[in-house]
Amino acid sequence: MTDRVVYFNGEYVAESAARVSIFDSALMFGDMAFEMTRTFGQQPFGLLAHLDRLYGSLRLLEIDCGLTIEEMEAKTLETLARNQPTEAEDVDWQIMHNVSRGPLPLYATVFDGATEPTVSINCWPLITHMGGFLANYRDGLRLAICAQQAIPAHLMDPKAKTRSRMHYQMAVLQGARLGAGIWPVMLDPDGFLAEGPGWNIFLVKDGVVFSPEPRNCLLGVSRGNVLTLAERLEIPVRQANLGRYEALQADEIFCTSTTYCICHAVEFEGQTVGDGGPGPVFQRLQAAWKEQVGVDFVAQAEDYAQRLAAWREAELAVGVS
Numbered sequence: 581m582t583d584r585v586v587y588f589n590g591e592y593v594a595e596s597a598a599r600v601s602i603f604d605s606a607l608m609f610g611d612m613a614f615e616m617t618r619t620f621g622q623q624p625f626g627l628l629a630h631l632d633r634l635y636g637s638l639r640l641l642e643i644d645c646g647l648t649i650e651e652m653e654a655k656t657l658e659t660l661a662r663n664q665p666t667e668a669e670d671v672d673w674q675i676m677h678n679v680s681r682g683p684l685p686l687y688a689t690v691f692d693g694a695t696e697p698t699v700s701i702n703c704w705p706l707i708t709h710m711g712g713f714l715a716n717y718r719d720g721l722r723l724a725i726c727a728q729q730a731i732p733a734h735l736m737d738p739k740a741k742t743r744s745r746m747h748y749q750m751a752v753l754q755g756a757r758l759g760a761g762i763w764p765v766m767l768d769p770d771g772f773l774a775e776g777p778g779w780n781i782f783l784v785k786d787g788v789v790f791s792p793e794p795r796n797c798l799l800g801v802s803r804g805n806v807l808t809l810a811e812r813l814e815i816p817v818r819q820a821n822l823g824r825y826e827a828l829q830a831d832e833i834f835c836t837s838t839t840y841c842i843c844h845a846v847e848f849e850g851q852t853v854g855d856g857g858p859g860p861v862f863q864r865l866q867a868a869w870k871e872q873v874g875v876d877f878v879a880q881a882e883d884y885a886q887r888l889a890a891w892r893e894a895e896l897a898v899g900v901s
Contacts, residue, residue: 706839728750
């Protein structure tokens with residue numbers, strides 16, 4: 581097994597020993613809030629923004645995790661620090677928080693009559709995520725609208741980031757049926773662009789950045805960073821109801837997510853976006869993002885892609901020994 585450890589219910593345990601009960605509400609109902617943060621230069625980026633959203637999700641789910649946000653931050657940094665020596669200094673990390681209300685009271689006898697929230701923090705080397713993403717940076721994304729709709733806010737507020745994500749999984753499966761490498765875009769019930777499964781979408785028209793009106797999509801931390809960078813670069817931004825028509829008329833389309841930050845699209849619904857390459861607004865935002873975090877994440881992906889096979893072999897060798 582690897583030497584990575586997980587913060588799990590007040591203790592630091594081996595990654596292979598971190599187990600959630602089959603009676604946990606996370607398994608029973610998808611009743612779990614979560615967040616994923618990444619590091620740049622091994623330093624967490626936007627950690628407090630992610631934790632603030634985590635605690636907002638927990639408030640909506642009516643879960644008291646037993647830790648203040650300051651305590652959660654301290655546990656996060658400690659978990660990261662304990663794992664960093666297991667990788668080379670140039671390897672960045674994914675930091676994952678998962679919090680549920682714990683095992684259902686019906687099964688309390690299994691837990692000596694008392695049940696408590698399940699709280700875990702784990703770290704995973706980004707070499708797997710970024711190494712496998714390189715082709716998307718190079719070739720761009722191919723987007724298409726899928727049949728699965730986004731969950732509307734009147735049913736479950738999408739601003740909460742929870743593990744109840746079957747609609748995301750259905751979108752992924754439908755995207756795969758639309759064609760190899762297709763990234764599925766979900767519409768809201770009114771027929772407007774909402775989001776992809778785990779990422780936000782932006783359009784650019786006549787130098788203006790457009791983001792879907794945020795009623796029915798997750799307000800991604802990376803989405804928020806685009807808005808911040810655009811303001812700094814004096815690029816106008818509008819949040820509006822955007823449909824298939826607006827997407828097909830766009831000069832540029834790009835997507836954002838915590839892991840890969842920002843990536844341009846070359847195709848929407850089988851039609852070429854702009855001239856088929858990364859547009860000027862996207863390039864300005866990507867360059868500003870790299871400068872902001874002090875890491876060229878595209879070059880990082882190229883480096884990780886070259887090292888990925890050897891890294892996996894080493895992981896498997898450790899697991900067998």
